[in-house]
Amino acid sequence: HSDVIDVNKNKMFKEIAxxxxxxxLGKVLTDKADFKSSVIHKGNYYIVTLIPxxxxxxxxxxxxxxxxxxxxxxxxxxxMHEKNGDSTLIELKNIKKDTPINASQFxxx
Numbered sequence: 001h002s003d004v005i006d007v008n009k010n011k012m013f014k015e016i017a018x019x020x021x022x023x024x025l026g027k028v029l030t031d032k033a034d035f036k037s038s039v040i041h042k043g044n045y046y047i048v049t050l051i052p053x054x055x056x057x058x059x060x061x062x063x064x065x066x067x068x069x070x071x072x073x074x075x076x077x078x079x080m081h082e083k084n085g086d087s088t089l090i091e092l093k094n095i096k097k098d099t100p101i102n103a104s105q106f107x108x109x
Contacts, residue, residue: 002021014077015057015060016090019050019064019066020083021079022034032053033049033053033054034052034053034057035050035051035052035053035064036050036051036053037049037050037051037055042060044069044070044071045067045068045069045070046067046068046070047065047066047067047068048065048068049063049065050064050065050066051062051063058083059083060082061080061081061082061083062081062082062083063080063081064079064080064081065077065078065079065080065081066078067079072095074095076091076092076095077089077090077091077092078090092104
């Protein structure tokens with residue numbers, strides 16, 4: 001079962017998508033205006049803890065943890081701790097990297 005969410009219509013998901021993209025590009029570690037960051041190595045993961053610095057993000061999250069899988073070489077989990085005490089875990093499973101995609105998948109009718 002999977003749900004499709006239009007991230008542009010939900011402020012929190014739009015921000016989560018931006019954070020995930022910036023983590024892939026490595027920007028979360030260098031952009032000091034958005035987050036204070038720290039990294040620890042635990043098992044097969046580098047865990048990046050992000051502490052929001054911008055007012056809008058501080059209203060939503062107290063911290064965001066990115067789990068970078070050293071074997072797959074990508075972020076496979078995102079753990080978000082919300083200001084109200086709730087937490088959300090997004091975990092990617094059955095990841096396929098560099099698999100061929102048939103060009104017909106990109107045809108527009």
